[in-house]
Amino acid sequence: MVKPYIPNTLPPLSIGVSSATENPTLLEKASDLAELLKIEIIPPADLGKYDLLLLYTEKGLQIQLKQDNKTKKPATLCIDFLSDALTYRREHGGGIKQSLARAVGIKPGIRPTVIDATAGLGRDSFLLASFGCRVTMIERSPLLAALLHDGLERAIDSPSLQADVTNRLSLLQGDAATIIAEHQPSLKADTIYLDPMYPHGRKSALNRLEMRLIRIIVGDDSDAAVLLRTALHYAQNRVVVKRPKGAPLLDKRIPSHVIKMKNSRYDVYMT
């Protein structure tokens, strides 16, 4: 379920929504999304006039940027939980021994409930759900929340994925600190997971087209320390913060332990 649009979180670009085909179902979805986000629904002839498009295609909802600053070419973002990369990570990434699973507290026979307070493209949430965790995804960008909603719908319809994985995922749109605080005591989780954007754009991350696009859409997440403090207050067992290698701590509090990876680390705060 996607919560109503929050007006101040759309990027300052001309944004429209349309369908890339005459398929009536996709046209209806485009019109519903335009109404939800309070943005224009665009006739196909006018697509070129917009900086950023939300386009319903036969392959799902895509965000299209007219021109990526680095490549000077159009750029596209969509969510595919059944992509080869995610399937590989799910099936061959080390299972519950991989760093993400250990960081959130997965152990043989133990599957913590998780709030992913910075859902983004939902990859971490999806992996955790495929390990058996119940995950509430929260994403404040209405554009990314729309992509997540669409990606989930397609995953639910897919015969190649066990239904219990998608059944364990739910989605809320809005600011996670506000949603978590306002939904007490019903929205509880053993683990609150944070993977905010890193403000001082690391070169390696910005080199990735996907990260440049996300940054254009969501900005810098410069309020991440506030989210950490809220998470520490409400998590039943721990808060996990993903940080780039060498990045300073998100706030003054020292993590209980740290799980290091090649280019990043998980700061784990037991509560």
Ligand SMILES: C[S@@+](CC[C@H](N)C(=O)[O-])C[C@H]1O[C@@H](n2cnc3c(N)ncnc32)[C@H](O)[C@@H]1O
């Ligand atoms: C780096 S991305 C997360 C990527 C994600 N872990 C994945 O696996 O795809 C960070 C996301 O967190 C979202 N975000 C940051 N602060 C938030 C907050 N307070 N509430 C909800 N979403 C937030 C941003 O909009 C952005 O989409």
